[in-house]
Amino acid sequence: MSSPSIVPYLLPATPIVIVGHVDHGKSTFIGRLLYDTGSLPAEKIAQIKASSEKRGLKIEWSFLLDSLQIERDQGVTVDSTRIPFHLKNGREFVIVDAPGHRQFLRNMITGAADADAAILVVDASEGAKEQTRRHAMLLHLMGIRHVIVLLNKIDLLAFDEGKIRQAEKDIHSLLKRMEITPSLFVPVSARDGDNITVPSPNMAWYQGPTLVEALEKVPSPSSQAELPFRFPVQDVYRFDGTKRIVAGRLERGRIKVGDEVIIGVQGAKARIASIESWHTAPQISAVAGQSIAVVLEPDVIPERGDFLFPPQNPPLKAARIKSRLFWLRQEPLKVGESFLLRLATAEHHVTVASIDSVYDLETLTSASSTEVPPEGVAEITLAASENILFDAFSPGTTDGRGVLVDSFQRIVGGAPLIGPAELQKGEQAIHPASSIVSPHDRASRNGYKAGIFWLTGLSGSGKSTIARATEARLFQEGINTLLIDGDTLRSGLCSDLGFSEQDRAENIRRAAYVARLAAESGLVVIVSLISPLAVERAKAKQIGGEFFQDIYISTPLSVCEQRDPKGLYAQARSGKLKSFTGIDSPYEAPTSPSLTLSTDGHSAEENAQTLTDYIIGQILTKKQEGVG
Ligand SMILES: Nc1ncnc2c1ncn2[C@@H]1O[C@H](COP(=O)(O)OS(=O)(=O)O)[C@@H](OP(=O)(O)O)[C@H]1O
Numbered sequence: 001m002s003s004p005s006i007v008p009y010l011l012p013a014t015p016i017v018i019v020g021h022v023d024h025g026k027s028t029f030i031g032r033l034l035y036d037t038g039s040l041p042a043e044k045i046a047q048i049k050a051s052s053e054k055r056g057l058k059i060e061w062s063f064l065l066d067s068l069q070i071e072r073d074q075g076v077t078v079d080s081t082r083i084p085f086h087l088k089n090g091r092e093f094v095i096v097d098a099p100g101h102r103q104f105l106r107n108m109i110t111g112a113a114d115a116d117a118a119i120l121v122v123d124a125s126e127g128a129k130e131q132t133r134r135h136a137m138l139l140h141l142m143g144i145r146h147v148i149v150l151l152n153k154i155d156l157l158a159f160d161e162g163k164i165r166q167a168e169k170d171i172h173s174l175l176k177r178m179e180i181t182p183s184l185f186v187p188v189s190a191r192d193g194d195n196i197t198v199p200s201p202n203m204a205w206y207q208g209p210t211l212v213e214a215l216e217k218v219p220s221p222s223s224q225a226e227l228p229f230r231f232p233v234q235d236v237y238r239f240d241g242t243k244r245i246v247a248g249r250l251e252r253g254r255i256k257v258g259d260e261v262i263i264g265v266q267g268a269k270a271r272i273a274s275i276e277s278w279h280t281a282p283q284i285s286a287v288a289g290q291s292i293a294v295v296l297e298p299d300v301i302p303e304r305g306d307f308l309f310p311p312q313n314p315p316l317k318a319a320r321i322k323s324r325l326f327w328l329r330q331e332p333l334k335v336g337e338s339f340l341l342r343l344a345t346a347e348h349h350v351t352v353a354s355i356d357s358v359y360d361l362e363t364l365t366s367a368s369s370t371e372v373p374p375e376g377v378a379e380i381t382l383a384a385s386e387n388i389l390f391d392a393f394s395p396g397t398t399d400g401r402g403v404l405v406d407s408f409q410r411i412v413g414g415a416p417l418i419g420p421a422e423l424q425k426g427e428q429a430i431h432p433a434s435s436i437v438s439p440h441d442r443a444s445r446n447g448y449k450a451g452i453f454w455l456t457g458l459s460g461s462g463k464s465t466i467a468r469a470t471e472a473r474l475f476q477e478g479i480n481t482l483l484i485d486g487d488t489l490r491s492g493l494c495s496d497l498g499f500s501e502q503d504r505a506e507n508i509r510r511a512a513y514v515a516r517l518a519a520e521s522g523l524v525v526i527v528s529l530i531s532p533l534a535v536e537r538a539k540a541k542q543i544g545g546e547f548f549q550d551i552y553i554s555t556p557l558s559v560c561e562q563r564d565p566k567g568l569y570a571q572a573r574s575g576k577l578k579s580f581t582g583i584d585s586p587y588e589a590p591t592s593p594s595l596t597l598s599t600d601g602h603s604a605e606e607n608a609q610t611l612t613d614y615i616i617g618q619i620l621t622k623k624q625e626g627v628g
């Protein structure tokens with residue numbers, strides 16, 4: 001009988017990111033490298049030679065990437081952004097090509113690149129350009145530790161030592177500002193092959209490594225097998241009607257039968273009773289990278305998203321987490337927005353508690369800001385309603401590789417987790433728990449999208465009359481609504497407030513938050529508040545976010561005063577009522593509202609019908625656009 005053996009750990013290929021400013025020779029370099037390392041099939045080489053000749057060119061290596069792209073478009077190759085090659089010594093690499101800024105971010109975020117090494121291609125005759133800086137900064141922010149600078153096109157500098165050394169010095173000082181210390185500089189001519197696999201015959205003065213020798217020095221991916229084990233639970237099955245099987249991929253380390261494990265945040269203890277396999281005999285051990293199924297003893301019940309780890313090496317545990325953010329959404333990110341944080345097999349509800357700093361990829365500086373711009377990079381603090389188990393992000397591993405997902409299941413950003421966030425002095429420990437039911441779920445079931453329709457206008461302009469009549473019509477259409485009226489609000493939630501500028505601002509703020517909560521629970525909210533100042537309405541709009549629309553009830557002051565339904569204008573004119581809007585307190589009409597309703601010359605019924613039609617158009621149009 002053969003004794004059970006320890007499963008060997010096979011080192012994966014080393015992923016290496018290749019970036020560079022447009023026209024600095026990245027594609028030519030990749031083609032040349034694959035050719036010189038013997039990684040191209042003969043027919044591919046013939047194809048490139050033929051298309052080069054056809055255009056009267058010597059040999060144009062950049063055609064290789066074009067042809068891979070075409071094959072990818074046709075579904076022939078799997079992915080032109082991941083190209084395998086190997087060195088003569090057998091060492092394997094995977095090139096992660098990052099054609100543009102957005103693709104670069106996507107590749108890094110979605111885990112296509114679990115790289116810890118990069119080649120930065122710079123045209124030695126041009127020096128660093130805009131994308132050189134941006135890419136270098138992104139490499140730094142991703143934490144990539146091993147950067148080789150490829151000084152390309154040295155033939156254009158006539159292989160001159162002085163000029164090449166100067167180019168190297170310039171790049172060095174640029175990278176130093178980003179705290180990047182390049183591992184090596186290699187001067188090459190990618191087109192002609194100088195210093196790619198063989199030393200250049202044109203520069204006797206150069207004693208440094210060729211590019212291939214530089215690649216040999218790139219550290220192998222850290223051995224995940226030697227780290228404490230991490231086993232995120234993917235699924236739990238019942239087997240034989242009795243045994244419960246916990247399945248998943250062992251992300252790091254080794255486990256063996258008999259090992260003690262801790263399960264999830266609650267910390268229940270168990271032992272590995274067996275390691276099952278579907279097609280082979282049960283194993284006694286498993287190693288990082290394997291998909292396995294284990295039986296626990298006692299039969300505790302973990303859930304998908306739980307995490308198994310050794311008692312002596314637990315992961316970090318925090319409900320507030322500092323994270324770097326690579327933001328992909330086309331709209332800016334603001335504090336208070338909620339997302340799902342996807343982390344291995346787990347999903348946690350998180351809210352952006354603060355935006356701590358935003359990087360400027362042009363000036364290579366960071367500054368505090370209230371929002372993260374589209375495709376920006378920032379440091380943020382995420383707050384969850386429960387503790388999250390995680391390991392701090394480390395490039396080249398799956399540790400801490402968080403991804404933010406919005407309520408429509410779209411990936412909106414990569415969020416490598418840095419560590420627990422300390423509460424700042426004076427900061428409140430708030431961990432908002434957003435609903436599990438998404439706006440999308442509600443819209444699908446209701447058949448319409450929620451919204452906030454904010455009516456602003458002078459006292460007596462007709463806000464309440466129109467709002468009430470509109471609500472009645474929407475109700476008839478089967479639409480659930482909430483009416484928030486100034487007078488009503490002021491008799492309860494806001495009974496502590498008067499009509500000073502400060503009190504009105506507070507009144508509007510409260511109304512906006514109540515409206516937001518109601519809209520988030522799927523209601524169509526009609527707010528009727530004088531809300532006289534543009535600045536306060538802008539704040540309400542920010543609180544209401546995508547739900548918010550402002551509707552101007554336009555009635556001349558003289559008409560309102562003539563109507564004077566509550567006799568308030570008369571009292572204001574006689575001086576009995578102070579700070580009355582339009583008399584001795586300002587009203588700023590909105591300059592570009594979503595809709596204006598003119599009441600002078602239109603009946604209240606007509607206005608209510610116009611508003612009803614508008615609202616229905618908005619909430620149903622949005623549905624047809626793919627919300628519902
Ligand atoms: N000084 C003064 N100025 C304006 N309005 C006054 C004032 N005193 C009492 N009222 C009554 O309060 C209603 C307006 O409250 P709002 O909450 O809509 O006002 S605000 O948005 O906070 O400015 C307003 O209701 P509407 O007439 O429906 O607008 C009045 O009934």
Ligand SMILES: Nc1ncnc2c1ncn2[C@@H]1O[C@H](COP(=O)(O)OP(=O)(O)O)[C@@H](O)[C@H]1O
Nearest residue numbers: 459460461462463464465563565599602603604
């Ligand atoms: N087209 C109209 N739209 C709304 N109200 C109108 C219109 N024409 C006349 N009115 C009258 O104007 C008054 C408006 O009062 P109200 O709705 O309480 O205004 P607000 O809430 O803006 O203070 C009511 O008496 C209403 O009957």
